[in-house]
Amino acid sequence: xxxxxxxxxxxxxxxxxxxxxxxxxxxxxxxxxxxxxxxxxxxxxxxxxxxxxxxxxxxxxxxxxxxxxxxxxxxxxxxxxxxxxxxxxxxxxxxxxxxxxxxxxxxxxxxxxxxxxxxxxxxxxxxxxxxxxxxxxxxxxxxxxxxxxxxxxxxxxxxxxxxxxxxxxxxxxxxxxxxxxxxxxxxxxxxxxxxxxxxxxxxxxxxxxxxxxxxxxxxxxxxxxxxxxxxxxxxxxxxxxxxxxxxxxxxxxxxxxxxxxxxxxxxxxxxxxxxxxxxxxxxxxxxxxxxxxx
Amino acid sequence: xxxxxxxxxxxxxxxxxxxxxxxxxxxxxxxxxxxxxxxxxxxxxxxxxxxxxxxxxxxxxxxxxxxxxxxxxxxxxxxxxxxxxxxxxxxxxxxxxxxxxxxxxxxxxxxxxxxxxxxxxxxxxxxxxxxxxxxxxxxxxxxxxxxxxxxxxxxxxxxxxxxxxxxxxxxxxxxxxxxxxxxxxxxxxxxxxxxxxxxxxxxxxxxxxxxxxxxxxxxxxxxxxxxxxxxxxxxxxxxxxxxxxxxxxxxxxxxxxx
Numbered sequence: 001x002x003x004x005x006x007x008x009x010x011x012x013x014x015x016x017x018x019x020x021x022x023x024x025x026x027x028x029x030x031x032x033x034x035x036x037x038x039x040x041x042x043x044x045x046x047x048x049x050x051x052x053x054x055x056x057x058x059x060x061x062x063x064x065x066x067x068x069x070x071x072x073x074x075x076x077x078x079x080x081x082x083x084x085x086x087x088x089x090x091x092x093x094x095x096x097x098x099x100x101x102x103x104x105x106x107x108x109x110x111x112x113x114x115x116x117x118x119x120x121x122x123x124x125x126x127x128x129x130x131x132x133x134x135x136x137x138x139x140x141x142x143x144x145x146x147x148x149x150x151x152x153x154x155x156x157x158x159x160x161x162x163x164x165x166x167x168x169x170x171x172x173x174x175x176x177x178x179x180x181x182x183x184x185x186x187x188x189x190x191x192x193x194x195x196x197x198x199x200x201x202x203x204x205x206x207x208x209x210x211x212x213x214x215x216x217x218x219x220x221x222x223x224x225x226x227x228x229x230x231x232x233x234x235x236x237x238x239x240x241x242x243x244x245x246x247x248x249x250x251x252x253x254x255x256x257x258x259x260x261x262x263x264x265x266x267x268x269x270x271x272x273x274x275x276x277x278x279x280x281x282x283x284x285x286x287x288x289x290x291x292x293x294x
Numbered sequence: 295x296x297x298x299x300x301x302x303x304x305x306x307x308x309x310x311x312x313x314x315x316x317x318x319x320x321x322x323x324x325x326x327x328x329x330x331x332x333x334x335x336x337x338x339x340x341x342x343x344x345x346x347x348x349x350x351x352x353x354x355x356x357x358x359x360x361x362x363x364x365x366x367x368x369x370x371x372x373x374x375x376x377x378x379x380x381x382x383x384x385x386x387x388x389x390x391x392x393x394x395x396x397x398x399x400x401x402x403x404x405x406x407x408x409x410x411x412x413x414x415x416x417x418x419x420x421x422x423x424x425x426x427x428x429x430x431x432x433x434x435x436x437x438x439x440x441x442x443x444x445x446x447x448x449x450x451x452x453x454x455x456x457x458x459x460x461x462x463x464x465x466x467x468x469x470x471x472x473x474x475x476x477x478x479x480x481x482x483x484x485x486x487x488x489x490x491x492x493x494x495x496x497x498x499x500x501x502x503x504x505x506x507x508x509x510x511x512x513x514x515x516x517x518x519x520x521x522x523x524x525x526x527x528x529x530x531x532x533x534x535x536x537x538x539x540x541x542x543x544x545x546x547x548x549x550x551x552x
Contacts, residue, residue: 113337151382155397158404158411161418162440227418243306 020058027215032177050208052124067101072267115201242284244275306355330513386459451482
């Protein structure tokens with residue numbers, strides 16, 4: 001794909017990219033620490049990934065292969081438009097295959113396929129401050145980060161166990177990075193938290209509206225908070241994927257009719273398609289005759 | 295009682311603009327001792343408490359604190375993390391208004407357990423057990439452990455605040471009018487509770503109050519303040535039964551004899 005003329009490579013001007021790269025370098029040097037940066041207006045609304053798109057623009061090179069996912073899917077509006085945006089403004093090759101990509105921008109999922117050392121994953125973050133719901137003062141939360149006073153987060157976990165018998169946080173589950181900084185992993189399901197631990201790929205987090213960038217360097221310890229007698233546990237819907245039959249992937253529940261019909265499918269569309277191409281068939285996958293009838 | 299003070303202040307001075315809040319105040323506190331600071335509103339009692347606890351910085355003078363290992367620390371020269379750690383563990387602060395200290399949207403058990411979790415306790419069962427034990431010690435039913443503080447009465451809130459403060463077994467507790475705003479019968483029960491807890495756990499207390507009967511009941515020693523100065527100090531009974539300074543005489547005589 002050829003880049004549009006009249007735009008700098010990857011939309012942002014070079015000085016802005018330089019500023020964002022400096023913030024990224026600092027973030028990588030202090031894993032889990034939120035670095036402020038001069039977030040720019042982007043041609044998409046806040047909450048659609050303005051932070052992630054700026055980080056992507058700053059680290060994208062001409063030889064990169066870009067993949068964009070939204071809730072695991074490559075074919076949703078947000079993913080399609082961001083992929084096309086960089087296809088046009090940077091002229092980079094885009095893909096939907098996790099293994100082919102060198103740069104993955106994601107909203108709320110980590111791909112099921114394990115990431116490698118030569119890959120970078122960029123998360124879109126709505127709220128970078130994990131303590132925001134517990135302590136409204138940003139000055140105070142900064143002090144708490146500075147002094148590593150994270151007892152308050154455990155009070156939240158205590159309350160959950162007291163009320164529900166288990167920690168009820170199902171997404172954006174708080175983690176401790178490199179045994180030092182408390183970090184919001186962006187609204188990925190708690191199911192994905194273990195994938196962040198010792199991940200070979202570089203993980204970058206961009207929050208556009210909140211103007212923060214943070215990072216987890218490759219092979220860094222990421223521990224989900226828990227109690228000794230209530231260890232962290234992941235949950236997934238107790239089903240197999242209806243299309244590919246996977247029993248270990250994170251599932252979406254799709255309502256299929258107005259009579260209570262529902263289908264559980266892999267949220268990671270690339271993972272699901274790869275498995276189907278390899279011959280795995282789920283219980284509710286359309287048969288060849290059904291496909292022909294369509 | 296040992297000869298070594300737990301907390302000692304020398305020459306504390308602080309003024310807010312032209313208003314002197316503290317003028318050359320000395321104070322000593324020995325382990326296990328209850329020291330009452332009495333005086334009228336605006337006499338500098340609460341300011342003294344805030345300066346002694348390091349929450350406010352004086353303009354002149356020094357506050358020394360002796361840690362359990364016997365080392366002396368200049369409270370206002372301590373690094374912020376060390377002072378905050380001290381406030382979470384070895385020290386406690388009981389406010390007049392328990393709502394300032396409690397988290398109203400967190401259950402009673404969570405409130406009591408917070409200091410334990412801040413110190414690194416990571417075992418839910420143990421934290422909960424400690425919380426229930428402390429609720430019992432401050433005479434709150436163990437089955438209220440999961441209730442929110444907003445469902446508690448004023449007296450219960452104050453007792454909950456005390457449980458939350460004492461759960462880490464502090465050696466020194468600062469109390470700012472702990473019985474203020476409570477009705478008389480609740481006050482009496484609370485005083486009784488504070489007295490027995492302090493005796494049993496051997497806690498040193500700096501108690502700020504304007505109520506001489508509270509001081510009489512709880513304190514070993516008393517300091518009378520007026521316009522930022524300590525006008526009289528000594529053993530509680532001695533000061534209250536035989537006041538020397540004119541202001542103390544006024545204070546004592548203005549208490550209604552029941």
